[in-house]
Amino acid sequence: MKFIHAGDLHLGNPFGGLSITPSWLKEKLHSATQVAVHRLVDDAIVAAVDFVVLAGDSFNTTTPDARAQLDLVNELQRLADAKIHVYIIFGNHDYVNNWQRLPTFPDNVTLFPAEVTTQQLQTANHETVAISGFSYTQRHISTNQVTQFPMKDTSVDWHIGLYHGALGEAGVGDYAPFSLQALQQKHYDYWALGHIHVRETLQEQPFIGYSGSIQGLDKTETGSKGYYMVESHSQQLVPTFTPVAPITWVTEKVQTDRDLHMVVQQVREQFVLKEEFELIALQIETDQTTVLSAITNQQLLAQFVAAAQPSDMFFIYDVTGHPKQKIAGLPAVADQYWSATVANVFNLEQLQKLGLKQVTDGDVLDYFLDASTLTDLKSAVQTQLQVSQIGDENHVD
Ligand SMILES: [Mn+2]
Incomplete structure (x- = not known):
């Protein structure tokens, strides 16, 4: 059997931390998350997965705008047309306090209520799967929700837990705090976690972990982003990370001894061959005091922005300067x-x-x-x- 584990799509979330955005970049940013989800759905259809699980915060807010709603519904409809079922829980960002307000999802979608419930399905290969999960109906949940989950159902081939939350002590954390031990004690075959935007494995096998967010939306969410393609191998469910984010946040270091008027050209030449679009925090090492001063007063950043072209596969959003020589x-x-x-x-x-x-x-x-x-x-x-x-x-x- 084969399924996709994704989480934290945060549809409707604008990119944060960009002090200046040329108009040509705006639509690219605006559609980035939707492009990432579209690629996930393309992959799901090509791989003919048995189902998709979304581990919470599909929307950025509890009242997503029309575009965010349409983006998700349209992609879910493509999965419905391919007869791929989707299991969705809501997280602390898209918690549902009014189920009437949700868009109308196609029939292939199962939404989990506030109480932990279990759904069953049969895969194309006639394997049986149980999926247990719950949704947030308020922004914060300070209780450990793992206690509400049933033990592994031994009558099915695979039991999967769907959980939006963070490790922590009950009563202290705000996001359904849980302990790794509590998850382990359920003896599930896979825990599909959501909430933490950094891809993170809490346990290799049986797998317990976060797929991370699907598209980095601010400078702290660096590196490639995507989803897990999960496949059964003998008695195990093994996730493989697949990047789909069309825009990646990166840090690039450049050494230069050029004069100020040559730096922009030199740096731009280094970045022309990028294949996927990158938002770059540029670190320049130089002993040219004119360059260092131009960095401090943002003059150099302004020059990079002015030189940026709609055909570029990168955008420099931040420049910091570092002298090569130590304080003597x-x-x-x-x-x-x-x-x-x-x-x-x-x-x-x-x-x-x-x-x-x-x-x-x-x-x-x-x-x-x-x-x-x-x-x-x-x-x-x-x-x-x-x-x-x-x-x-x-x-x-
Ligand atoms: Mn969250």
């Missing part, structure tokens, strides 16, 4: 003080004091609580210090 002549003791100061300044407590306590918007909070935000701040300060240091050394009275 700072004694070791200064390093110690530097590290200690950094630790004292760039920490959560300081952010709280600076006003994070007053922030109620979940997305903004997530951004500041993300470890990479603090890392970015630290490196920006360090670069700034190094640039001024090099500036001082080059200075001739």
Whole structure:
């Protein structure tokens, strides 16, 4: 038997973190998730899978707009035409507090209610499958839902668990916190997890893990994104990752000694041969102080954006500068003080004091609580210090 495990499509979610977007890029971004889902459905039809499971957050919100609804319904209809069944649970983003408000899904779709229920089906090869799952009907679930799941049904060939949530302690986490042990104790053949956007395996066999999001929607969701094609091999269900995201977030490092007016051309030439579209955070290593300054004041980013062409297979959305030479002549003791100061300044407590306590918007909070935000701040300060240091050394009275 063969099925597809995907999750966190987040249809209707705009790309985040792009400070400037040329008009030609807008539609490409806008349709990226739909393109990814379309590719998944193409693959499902070609591979003639027995069914597809979507592990929650198919929509980005509980009130998806018309385009997001149509994008999903149209793709589900293509699966219906190919007689492929789809099992859907709703997650913390697309939780359903009013089932009337959902679009009309084709008949091949089974939606799981708030209570854990089990569906059965028979595959083309006459294997029997049980699928157990539940949907969110509110944004947060602080209880462990695994306890509601039945033990493996020994009368079927395969038992699959469909679960949207995160590892954690009951009562502490907001996303149906569970322990790996609790999942293991159900003795299922496969746990199709959703919620975590990074592809992650909690257990190899029987498989327990996240397929990750299908399309990276901000700079933290780097690397290839897609779904798992799951196939039975003797007594095991084995997932194989298949990338389908048409746009990938990447970091590229470039070393250059060119003058400012040559840097844009040099860098662009390096990226012309990309096959799938990339959103690039560019890290430039250089000792040219004019280039480093142009990076700091965003002048270089503006030049890259101005040079971008609709035929490009990349877009540089961020540029950071890093001097090749180390800060010269700072004694070791200064390093110690530097590290200690950094630790004292760039920490959560300081952010709280600076006003994070007053922030109620979940997305903004997530951004500041993300470890990479603090890392970015630290490196920006360090670069700034190094640039001024090099500036001082080059200075001739
Ligand atoms: Mn989620």
